[in-house]
Amino acid sequence: MAKITLRVVRNPNLMKKKHTSISVKEITKASFETALPKKPSADNVTLDGGRINSSSWVKLVLLGTGAYGSVYLGTSKSKTHHTGDRAIKTAELSHASSLMDEGRIMIRLQSPFVVRCYGDEIAREGYSTQYNLILEYCSGKTIADLIEDNHGELLESEAKVFARDVLSGLTYIHDRNIVHCDIKPDNLLLSPTAVRFRSTGYLTKIGDFGLAMEKGSLEYGNGYGHKRGTTRYMSPELIGHGFVDFGADVWAFGCTVLEMLSGATVWGEYGDLAFDDWVNLIGHSDRMPH
Structure with missing residues (x-):
């Protein structure tokens, strides 16, 4: 099997160069199951030399679910750079191709009349690997x-x-x-x-x-x-x-x-x-x- 390295991308300016090279078709659920250790750590996982860290965000409340993922109210784990609450749209990595496509579109859009995308991450959460899209949280509902x-x-x-x-x-x-x-x-x-x-x-x-x-x-x-x-x-x-x-x-x-x-x-x-x-x-x- 070819060596695949995953990198967590949070900087929107770097997303096009690094994120678009990750293909869900290349990274199947089966490949994760065979590559991960029997008892993976919640903090980080090594996959063919690449490291998948735990999420930078804490998911607080489920806001809703849709065809392509679930949306949570999230807050940053960082104590030094508090960025305020965000909406975290998430899906299991093996089912995240549509959510990745959404992220590739939204990361380019910066208008006061469009929900802002702050980047994305591939993160280890429990025994699954999630793709998280970090979005502006609009507290006034819809x-x-x-x-x-x-x-x-x-x-x-x-x-x-x-x-x-x-x-x-x-x-x-x-x-x-x-x-x-x-x-x-x-x-x-x-x-x-x-x-x-x-x-x-x-x-x-x-x-x-x-x-x-x-x-x-x-x-x-x-x-x-x-x-x-x-x-x-x-x-x-x-x-x-x-x-x-x-x-x-x-x-x-x-x-x-x-x-x-x-x-x-x-x-x-x-x-x-x-x-x-x-x-x-x-x-x-x-x-x-x-």
């Missing part, structure tokens, strides 16, 4: 939570402020050829701010880039063949023809604004449909969200 807490409609003036933030974030990522592919109230996080004349008290930040695609990449190709996202927020061309472009985010943004103003789930009058029924409704009928 637009979806705000809609629910207000029992429906937000004030139009508040919806305008939130919508302007989301459009600013979309403009930023689209200018960098990134299509988010999953804009919805649950993925729009609220960060408390003391900015004057900001009536809502929050900045809205786009988060969860797990389905994002970069136009011009090998994965993106000609844009066709990608049915991805949350069905009720998918645009007609996306759900009907599998075509991903910036318009998919704009359509989903429109659905989100409708929910902020009405308090009702978009397409909610149809209930929960099977995927083929969503395709017929959104992709091939002439109906519009109410």
Whole structure:
């Protein structure tokens, strides 16, 4: 077997040079099981000459789970460089390829309207090896939570402020050829701010880039063949023809604004449909969200 050396990368400026060379396809779960000692130390593990240290972060509270990993509220173990709380998005290394792709996109994005990524690490936690993505923690929860807490409609003036933030974030990522592919109230996080004349008290930040695609990449190709996202927020061309472009985010943004103003789930009058029924409704009928 070829010698593989893993390095923990926490410096965003170094990530492109070192992190992108780590392939989950090359590092299988079986290779870890055969390479690790019978009773591994919790502090560090040696794998073919490389060292995997324990995590630099303490995971305090589970914030949520998704298709590509779990998210925890975390705090740094360092006593000399306290950086404040972070959101730690984590997955077992052998199942972390999608989370690594998300990290490669997010590390390049620095906008007040996009959740910031501070780097990543490969760390030993108990008897498993985890890939951790270190993200900005937005303590105000999400637009979806705000809609629910207000029992429906937000004030139009508040919806305008939130919508302007989301459009600013979309403009930023689209200018960098990134299509988010999953804009919805649950993925729009609220960060408390003391900015004057900001009536809502929050900045809205786009988060969860797990389905994002970069136009011009090998994965993106000609844009066709990608049915991805949350069905009720998918645009007609996306759900009907599998075509991903910036318009998919704009359509989903429109659905989100409708929910902020009405308090009702978009397409909610149809209930929960099977995927083929969503395709017929959104992709091939002439109906519009109410």
